[in-house]
Amino acid sequence: MAIFISDATKVVIQGITGRDGSFHTRQMIGYGTRVVAGVTPGKGGQAFEGGDGIRIPIYNTVERAVTETEANASVIYVPPAHAAAAIMEAADAGIKLIVAITEGIPVLDMTRALAFVADRGARLIGPNCPGLISPGCGKLGIIPGGIVAKGPVGVVSRSGTLTYEVVSQLTAAGIGQTTCVGIGGDPLIGTNFVDCLKAFGADPHTKAVVLIGEIGGTDEQEAASYAGAHLKLPLVAFVAGRTAPPGRRMGHAGAIISGSSGTAEEKVKAFEDQGFRVADRPSDVVGLLRDALRDL
Amino acid sequence: MDLYEYQARELLRKAGIPVPDGEVADTPEAAQRIARRLGGTVVVKAQVHAGGRGKAGGVKLAASPEEAKSHAARILGMEIKQHVVRRVLVTPAEEIAAEAYAAVLVDRATQRPVLMVSGEGGIDIEEVARTRPQAIRRLSVDPRYGLLSHQAYGLAEFLYSDPGLLSQAADILTRLYEFFLSAGASLAEINPLIVTSAGEVKAIDAKVSLDDNALFRNPDFEKLRDPAAEPEAEMRARNAGLSYVKMTGSVGCCVNGAGLAMATMDLIKYYGGEPANFLDIGGSSNPDKVVAALEIITSDPSVRVILFNIFGGITRCDDVANGIVEATQRTKLDRPIVIRLTGTNEAEAIVILEKAGFTAGRSMDAAVMKAVELAGAA
Numbered sequence: 001m002a003i004f005i006s007d008a009t010k011v012v013i014q015g016i017t018g019r020d021g022s023f024h025t026r027q028m029i030g031y032g033t034r035v036v037a038g039v040t041p042g043k044g045g046q047a048f049e050g051g052d053g054i055r056i057p058i059y060n061t062v063e064r065a066v067t068e069t070e071a072n073a074s075v076i077y078v079p080p081a082h083a084a085a086a087i088m089e090a091a092d093a094g095i096k097l098i099v100a101i102t103e104g105i106p107v108l109d110m111t112r113a114l115a116f117v118a119d120r121g122a123r124l125i126g127p128n129c130p131g132l133i134s135p136g137c138g139k140l141g142i143i144p145g146g147i148v149a150k151g152p153v154g155v156v157s158r159s160g161t162l163t164y165e166v167v168s169q170l171t172a173a174g175i176g177q178t179t180c181v182g183i184g185g186d187p188l189i190g191t192n193f194v195d196c197l198k199a200f201g202a203d204p205h206t207k208a209v210v211l212i213g214e215i216g217g218t219d220e221q222e223a224a225s226y227a228g229a230h231l232k233l234p235l236v237a238f239v240a241g242r243t244a245p246p247g248r249r250m251g252h253a254g255a256i257i258s259g260s261s262g263t264a265e266e267k268v269k270a271f272e273d274q275g276f277r278v279a280d281r282p283s284d285v286v287g288l289l290r291d292a293l294r295d296l
Numbered sequence: 297m298d299l300y301e302y303q304a305r306e307l308l309r310k311a312g313i314p315v316p317d318g319e320v321a322d323t324p325e326a327a328q329r330i331a332r333r334l335g336g337t338v339v340v341k342a343q344v345h346a347g348g349r350g351k352a353g354g355v356k357l358a359a360s361p362e363e364a365k366s367h368a369a370r371i372l373g374m375e376i377k378q379h380v381v382r383r384v385l386v387t388p389a390e391e392i393a394a395e396a397y398a399a400v401l402v403d404r405a406t407q408r409p410v411l412m413v414s415g416e417g418g419i420d421i422e423e424v425a426r427t428r429p430q431a432i433r434r435l436s437v438d439p440r441y442g443l444l445s446h447q448a449y450g451l452a453e454f455l456y457s458d459p460g461l462l463s464q465a466a467d468i469l470t471r472l473y474e475f476f477l478s479a480g481a482s483l484a485e486i487n488p489l490i491v492t493s494a495g496e497v498k499a500i501d502a503k504v505s506l507d508d509n510a511l512f513r514n515p516d517f518e519k520l521r522d523p524a525a526e527p528e529a530e531m532r533a534r535n536a537g538l539s540y541v542k543m544t545g546s547v548g549c550c551v552n553g554a555g556l557a558m559a560t561m562d563l564i565k566y567y568g569g570e571p572a573n574f575l576d577i578g579g580s581s582n583p584d585k586v587v588a589a590l591e592i593i594t595s596d597p598s599v600r601v602i603l604f605n606i607f608g609g610i611t612r613c614d615d616v617a618n619g620i621v622e623a624t625q626r627t628k629l630d631r632p633i634v635i636r637l638t639g640t641n642e643a644e645a646i647v648i649l650e651k652a653g654f655t656a657g658r659s660m661d662a663a664v665m666k667a668v669e670l671a672g673a674a
Binding site: 023024080081104105106107108109110111112114115116119130142143144147157158159160161162163164165168185187188212214215217218238240241242243244245248249250251252253254255259264280281282283 | 402404405407408409422438439440477480482507509510512513539541543551552553554555556557558559561562563564565566571574576607609610611638639640660661
């Protein structure tokens, strides 16, 4: 029914007392996520009011939080200057699923954090991502709970609000989701499209996949090759940035056409070459997905 | 943030990399003075954030201070790829025995810093990569251990066989890598790296781009920013915490989220219009950002219609609505506005907007179609 998270997922929030961290922790709890601990250095021993009388213990370190609460997943809302260190702290404490929401982490910090996380066998989602949500199971991050519904479609995207746009249209059309994952808009991210396609392919409840890509890098092209060769599920893609000028960063640090590579055209072509349907508009995704499911 | 050649050279010099003498001038007279101080033949080079300066006539040899002055007079004010030249670098003409290329950047595929060297310097490295990839040697640096001395030496050996040149080049590569890390750069490039007729390895031209997200660690680098090189609207957007890229069309758009903002531009094009800009107000619900966004969009004279596309998740639609009302109370809008809002607090937002005389819809397609139609009619 879900990828990456399950009923056994117990979450520690790094940066729980910050503005974003506290707001979204309450949203996560309200959605039914098991938030068991918070970490803010210097505030260990205090408690976080999670709403409805729920009190979440705060620790100074992730290691302590894990020892006391058996947390096995972390969501990071730590400011950019300290976020890479927070990712490494989570991995060092034995956390196996780390979701980094923070935008604006220096790219060189990420080269070290990614190597560190890989060495400890942890999965990092993000950074600069909305996280993931699995209807009926829980959410790690900031995807609004009200727009999703339980169902057969896996959604994976590099973006935030564009994902919400597409997912809310799916939900409105009566097409629910197993898990929606936002992998992040940075040039260096932990979990890529191919990792998510592998997980959706192995999930018995996922019957189709929606992939939302954008300009920059080659992650979509690799996803298209992988899906063409290995994915047994229908896939519908959308690629944002057909009108983006080369050499300019379009909001996301990773959304940039360098030279002539990373264009929307080459990504669309990569999916079409493998026989996958690519939506021209976000609102075309629902129809193409219906067609793909009917063809099964 | 891209640096000028003269700024990049200065940073590399401080990092201990041999860089020839030279100074920057913003008048022909200053160029003449520098040429006189340097003596002999000099090169006068346009300082712009663009490649292809030589082809555009922005790099000239001058045999005398007078000639340096007349070259500078011609180059200053010249436009290269839409960048006006405001400064020239005056530097001694070196006796070049060999040219090479060296750079460090972060490679998306391996997620590591990569050092690249080539024996073919002074030319377009992307072109070499396409046509003769074997002429480039790449080394992926493990960020856990950094650049090891034998690795730097191995790269140097790809360039030179003479032991003296080898150790000079290995030292330069090591310093270049260390500079790249400490500066928080996204690119540090020496092109060309030359061998002089006296057997010295030197960096003749340098290009450095800094990671904007790492600038907080080196606040001094803010001084290297050239306000004149950045369009005013983009500078205002940056100061207001907005992402803005100017385009050439007539539909000005204001969107929350980069992906949705790109998709909105694409949809404008799909329905036959042209976007005037990319603008992401980000995830926060701050009405001040909306006010700043509207000011920036309306400062573009080619904008004929303003389109808001907001999907409220974290961003609350009522905050955006308040921002629109506040901004239009401050400055009366002289162009039509189309508002699409959906998600968190959309009902409250619609009440706020209707009270102020605006209408708002829920469909992205309908809003974009309407905006394109208005842009055509205006």
